[in-house]
Amino acid sequence: MLQTELIVCPPWDEKAEWTDLAARAAKAAITASSHAAIISRNFAIEISVKLSDNDEVQTLNKAYRGKDKPTNVLSFPQIQPDLLETLANTDDGEALLGDIILAFETCRDEALAKDIPLSRHVTHLIVHGTLHLLGYDHENEADAGVMENIEINALATLAIANPYAEQAQNR
Numbered sequence: 001m002l003q004t005e006l007i008v009c010p011p012w013d014e015k016a017e018w019t020d021l022a023a024r025a026a027k028a029a030i031t032a033s034s035h036a037a038i039i040s041r042n043f044a045i046e047i048s049v050k051l052s053d054n055d056e057v058q059t060l061n062k063a064y065r066g067k068d069k070p071t072n073v074l075s076f077p078q079i080q081p082d083l084l085e086t087l088a089n090t091d092d093g094e095a096l097l098g099d100i101i102l103a104f105e106t107c108r109d110e111a112l113a114k115d116i117p118l119s120r121h122v123t124h125l126i127v128h129g130t131l132h133l134l135g136y137d138h139e140n141e142a143d144a145g146v147m148e149n150i151e152i153n154a155l156a157t158l159a160i161a162n163p164y165a166e167q168a169q170n171r
Contacts, residue, residue, distance in 0.1 A: 002030065004023040007050040009053065010053070021126070025158065028154040030130060033136070035084050046095065052102065053103060054105040054106055057101060064076070072103060072107050075130075075133050078133075079133075097130075098133040151163070
């Protein structure tokens with residue numbers, strides 16, 4: 001079972017359906033990944049999602065990645081990828097997969113630049129962040145291709161078109 005905890009900070013709209021969006025995006029990402037089986041096990045997998053701002057994300061990006069600038073999404077895995085398959089051995093029946101944090105201003109500006117709804121872009125970024133929690137990365141072209149394909153498949157289950165289609169045409 002997957003549990004998604006959400007914290008919404010200003011300037012995000014607290015009345016929006018972010019909780020449902022985050023849960024659906026995280027589930028789609030896990031289901032499309034090679035770790036899909038962890039959702040059906042008899043323990044709870046938890047992901048924490050925080051909708052924050054550029055200032056907080058910049059502070060975290062500098063502290064943890066050495067990059068003194070905001071970014072759209074950061075992920076902080078709590079479980080090593082090679083231990084994901086052994087999660088049934090939790091003491092209390094719960095396992096925190098990790099934390100995802102998004103920066104409002106960066107997400108908003110990217111959505112505007114792409115001429116897409118903010119909710120669609122946020123869904124993509126939560127899928128992306130969840131895959132990072134599962135150990136996927138895009139440090140090299142091969143890994144990036146694997147991760148992008150999983151994202152495309154996950155987003156398709158949510159009726160969201162391939163966000164990399166235009167990028168692929170320009171290659």
